[in-house]
Amino acid sequence: MSHHLFLLSPSDTPIYSLTHYTSKPTQTTSYPLSSNLPTWSTSAFAGTLTALSGASSATQSHHVQGGSTKMGGGQDRHVIQMIANASLDMIEEVMRKESAMYLKSVDKFNEWTVSAFVTPGNMKFILLHETKNDEGMRSFFHEVWELYLKTMLNPFHTAHTPIRSTVFDTRVRASAKKYL
C-alpha cells in the first residue's frame, strides 16, 4: 500500500514529491469499467488505458522490474501524477468557499482518494491514499506545513524552486512513517 504526496507552488509547479510505502496489505478490488474494456494489447496506450480504468492485472507484466513494490494498475507513476493533477480543479473549487486548510477527500479516482492541505500562501499539499486515516493525515499535513514554512522562511528559497534539502526529505519521510 502506498501514499503519494505532492507539494505544488501557487502557480502549480511541483516543488516536492514523495512516495511512501507501508507494509500493510492492499485489498484488490475490481472496477466495473475494467471488465468491459477490450484487450488493446497492441495499442501504445494500452497500459495507461487499463491503468486508468482501474484494472490491476493487465499492466503487471510491463512493470515486473519494479521488484518488491507492487506496480501496475493504478500504481503507475504517470497515472498517479495525472490523478493528482486532475484533483487540482476540485481543490481550487473547494478552497474558494471552504476556509479550512485541510480538505478531506476532495476527489476520488478508482482506488485513490485525494486529500489536500492548502496553506494561507496558496501552497497546495496533495496526498493520494487508499485507506481512511483522517487523524493521521491531519497530523501529517500539520508537520509538513511546519517543515515547508521553515523552508520558505529562508530568504534564498523561492516559491518555484524544488525543495532539495535532505533534512526536509528525511523529516517528511519520518512524519509519513509515523502517521500514515
Place this chain on the structure above:
Amino acid sequence: MQQYAQPHSRSSVLSGSSLSSAEHLSPTSGSARFSLPSAPSISTTLGTPKLALRPNIYDRNLNKTRTAEVSASAFAFLFSEVVQYTQKRVSGINDLERRLNTLGYRVGIRVLELMVWRAESSSKAPKREVRFLPALMSIHTQVWRAVFGRPADAIEKSVENEDEYMIIDNDPPIERHISVPRDLNTLSCSSYTAGVVEAVLDGLGFPARVTAHSTPTQQHPSRTTILIKLEKSVLEREEVLK
C-alpha cells in the same frame, strides 16, 4: 482554471529589467505540472565540525522570535541602502516604486505564512481567510502588528470606485528617516509596504494592484495611503459568496 496567486502583474514588470532576483517571480508556466527536474545530490560532507554544531533551520522553534524586535536604526540604515541601490538601477520613479514593491512582496509571502501559522497551528482545524473584508481587517491589524508592532491607523473604501480600498498609516516607521528630495516628490518609499500587502492579498487569493501614495496632512506630514485596486475576479467571487 484561474490561478489566483500567479504573479501576473509582476512578470511584465520584470521582463525588461535586469533584476537578478527575477527568477523566483517568473512563473514557469511552460513546464508540466509534475515534471520535477532531476535533483542533483547536494553533498553534505562539506561542513566543518564547527558548522555541524550550528542548529539546522528545521530544528528551530518558529515561535522563538515571535516577540523579538529589530533595531529601528539598523533597519533604517539597511533600508536606505536598499533604496539607494535600487535607485541607481532604475530609469524613473515608477520603476523604482515597482522594484521596492517587488522586494516587499518577498517579505509579504513569508509574513503571511508565518503569521497564520503562529495564530492557527495550535488549533485542531486551521483556517484560512476566504472573504475579502475580514482579510483586509487582518492586514490592517495583524500584518501591521507583525511587521511594525502596531495596527495601521485607518481603512477606507473608495467612494468613486468600488474595487478600491485604502489602508492609512499616519507615521509609517519605514519612512521615518527618509526625506524625499523635491525633484522626486511623487516617490513614496512605502511602496515596499505596498508590496507586503500585495503579497498577502495574492496569497489569500485576492489578486490586486497595490500602490503607495503620500497624503500629508498638517498633523501628520508623513501620512501614507496604501491603495488597493482589486482585480475584477475578486469582486465577482465576493458576489457569489454573499
